Amino acid sequence: xxxxxxxxxxxxxxxxxxxxxxxxxxxxxxxxxxxxxxxxxxxxxxxxxxxxxxxxxxxxxxxxxxxxxxxxxxxxxxxxxxxxxxxxxxxxxxxxxxxxxxxxxxxxxxxxxxxxxxxxxxxxxxxxxxxxxxxxxxxxxxxxxxxxxxxxxxxxxxxxxxxxxxxxxxxxxxxxxxxxxxxxxxxxxxxxxxxxxxxxxxxxxxxxxxxxxxxxxxxxxxxxxxxxxxxxxxxxxxxxxxxxxxxxxxxxxxxxxxxxxxxxxxxxxxxxxxxxxxxxxxxxxxxxxxxxxxxxxxxxxxxxxxxxxxxxxxxxxxxxxxxxxxxxxxxxxxxxxxxxxxxxxxxxxxxxxxxxxxxxxxxxxxxxxxxxxxxxxxxxxxxxxxxxxxxxxxxxxxxx
Numbered sequence: 001x002x003x004x005x006x007x008x009x010x011x012x013x014x015x016x017x018x019x020x021x022x023x024x025x026x027x028x029x030x031x032x033x034x035x036x037x038x039x040x041x042x043x044x045x046x047x048x049x050x051x052x053x054x055x056x057x058x059x060x061x062x063x064x065x066x067x068x069x070x071x072x073x074x075x076x077x078x079x080x081x082x083x084x085x086x087x088x089x090x091x092x093x094x095x096x097x098x099x100x101x102x103x104x105x106x107x108x109x110x111x112x113x114x115x116x117x118x119x120x121x122x123x124x125x126x127x128x129x130x131x132x133x134x135x136x137x138x139x140x141x142x143x144x145x146x147x148x149x150x151x152x153x154x155x156x157x158x159x160x161x162x163x164x165x166x167x168x169x170x171x172x173x174x175x176x177x178x179x180x181x182x183x184x185x186x187x188x189x190x191x192x193x194x195x196x197x198x199x200x201x202x203x204x205x206x207x208x209x210x211x212x213x214x215x216x217x218x219x220x221x222x223x224x225x226x227x228x229x230x231x232x233x234x235x236x237x238x239x240x241x242x243x244x245x246x247x248x249x250x251x252x253x254x255x256x257x258x259x260x261x262x263x264x265x266x267x268x269x270x271x272x273x274x275x276x277x278x279x280x281x282x283x284x285x286x287x288x289x290x291x292x293x294x295x296x297x298x299x300x301x302x303x304x305x306x307x308x309x310x311x312x313x314x315x316x317x318x319x320x321x322x323x324x325x326x327x328x329x330x331x332x333x334x335x336x337x338x339x340x341x342x343x344x345x346x347x348x349x350x351x352x353x354x355x356x357x358x359x360x361x362x363x364x365x366x367x368x369x370x371x372x373x374x375x376x377x378x379x380x381x382x383x384x385x386x387x388x389x390x391x392x393x394x395x396x397x398x399x400x
Contacts, residue, residue, distance in 0.1 A: 006031045007316070007323055010142050010152035012130045012165055014041060016048075016111060017288025017305030018158035020058075023118035024313035025156075027061045032122045033150060035142070037129035037159070046186040046266065047107045047212070047220035049074065049299035053385040054306040055101035060385075061310060065114045071106040072215045074199050079367060082204035084193075084250030088367050088375075095380050103383070105199065105214045107186060111302070130164045133284060140283040154323050155284045156312070158305070161271075163290035169280060175271045176346075177229035178295070180206075180353050183242055183267050184222040186214065187260040191252045194219060202253055203364065206355040207245055209253050221256045222296075224270065226353055232269035238262065270295060272346060275339050278331075285327040287312065292338040295349040300341050300382060307385060308334055337386060 009025050011018050014036035022032045050067065051074075058065065075093040080086055096102050116124070129145040133155055140155045157165025167173075194213050202209040206226035214220045225245050227235075239262040246253050272293045279286040288305030312330045319326035354360055 007154070007320065008033070008152040009154045009156055009316075010035065010140070010150050011156045011158055012142065013157070013159035013163075013288075013290065014038075014124055014126075015158065015160055015288070015305075016108070016115070016302045017160075017290070017309065018156075019112060019115035019119060020306045020309035021156050021158055021287055021312065022122045022124075023063060023115050023120075024058075024061055024309040025316065026120055026122055027063060027118075028313045028317040030313075030316065032119070033152065034119075034122060034124045035128040035130060035144070035150065036124060036126050037145075039127045041112065041124070041126070046184045046222075047105060047214050048111070048302045049103065050106045050111065050306075051103040051299065051303050052096045052099050052101045052383040053300075054303035055104075056099060057307045057310040057385045059101070061313060063118055065111075065118070067104045067106060067114075068102070070110055070114075070215075071104040072197055072213055074103045074105050074212070075197055076199070078198075078200040080200055080202045080250065081364070082202055082207070082209075082246075082249045082253075084202070084252075087203065087364050088370075090375060090379065092376075092379050092383065095376060095383055099380070099384055105212045105220060107214060107218075107220075130159060132164060132168050135282050135284075138283070153283060154316070154327060157280075157284065157286045157290045158288050160289045161273075161293050163286065165284065166276070166286055166290045169278065169284065169286070170276055173273060176273055177233070178270045178272075178346075178349060178353070179229050179232065180224050180226045180270045181232040181235050181267060182222060182224050182270050182296070183265050184220070185260045185265045186218050186220050187256070187264060188217050189219045189256050189259045190217065191255055193250075193252045194256075202250060203352060203360075204249065205357075205360055206353055208352055209246060209249065211252060211256055219256060221253075221260070223257070224353065226355060229269065235267050235269075237267075239265070270349065272342065275342050277335070279335075280327055280331060283324055283327070285312070285331060291334075292342050294342045295345040297348040297352060298341060298345045298382060300345070304338055304341055307337075310385075341382070 008031040011034045076091040079088045142150045199212040208224045210222045287308045315326040315330040
């Protein structure tokens with residue numbers, strides 16, 4: 001930075017987006033404080049896809065998480081019927097190679113640890129639930145539930161789906177509930193069909209199942225089931241309900257569910273929000289799920305949060321004397337891409353969860369017969385980080 005003092009960012013939320021923001025902002029020389037409402041950093045949700053676009057984005061700031069040493073590379077994804085018949089296999093190794101980095105399947109625990117390492121000496125304050133903010137001169141003051149306050153030059157709301165920062169910016173909102181429940185788990189599990197780098201989506205009628213080898217003798221699986229939104233919101237079922245949901249499905253699906261202790265399964269309703277056009281004002285902006293929560297169908301939720309963090313850091317580095325102008329430029333750059341991903345994931349989610357026999361047949365037939373060039377073009381669009389490239393040398397070492 002070129003000012004007489006380092007600018008300070010307050011980041012609310014220590015999920016993947018918040019920790020990515022801390023790592024990226026420290027990389028360009030900003031002071032950062034992270035505040036998290038939870039009393040311990042306990043990842044939820046098991047594992048996620050960390051795709052080429054997120055890897056390449058971090059590299060523009062000189063950040064390499066060295067995932068090749070710790071996570072499984074994803075080179076293809078099988079789409080199968082409920083009983084395991086192949087609909088289509090997407091092979092995206094060639095696309096990833098062309099774009100300059102692999103895609104990975106990684107546990108949230110590992111990704112959190114690697115981002116914390118990149119954040120260096122950035123303090124992470126736990127048990128701090130943000131309730132709102134007040135502009136303060138050329139900066140901002142953040143208020144917390146226990147009465148404490150923190151002041152910074154900018155505030156980054158990375159506090160997830162129920163963001164308190166977003167609520168003050170956008171006002172009360174109603175989630176867009178989609179009428180199905182998600183189960184996720186990362187059990188110890190082996191199966192002859194689940195080979196190294198195995199990744200598959202199984203499509204049923206009103207139900208789906210995903211299964212990926214994440215290394216270390218573990219898999220990541222997720223399942224969905226259509227049900228009324230009010231029941232999905234407060235699901236109180238048991239392991240037997242999950243077993244029944246996949247009765248008659250492929251052997252590896254049933255075996256993965258059977259091998260997972262019920263207490264290791266997390267359940268949550270599938271929901272997002274209509275796209276928000278205004279992410280901030282003054283010294284405040286949003287990032288990740290706080291800005292653009294999305295359905296999981298494209299596997300880009302965490303990746304979009306990381307892209308946000310990288311683009312935000314580049315803009316703040318370019319405008320060291322005008323952080324508020326940098327925030328507006330960041331928002332303008334990110335809105336078009338994240339809008340496409342949010343809307344695409346929502347549309348695909350509805351198609352994948354269909355119970356209509358005609359739509360189900362059309363879905364499978366189209367996916368089986370669509371030209372590879374069409375699907376490759378779409379995949380390349382998602383996997384190609386379109387943001388700030390490394391032509392501007394803003395990379396700085398994390399300060400001691």
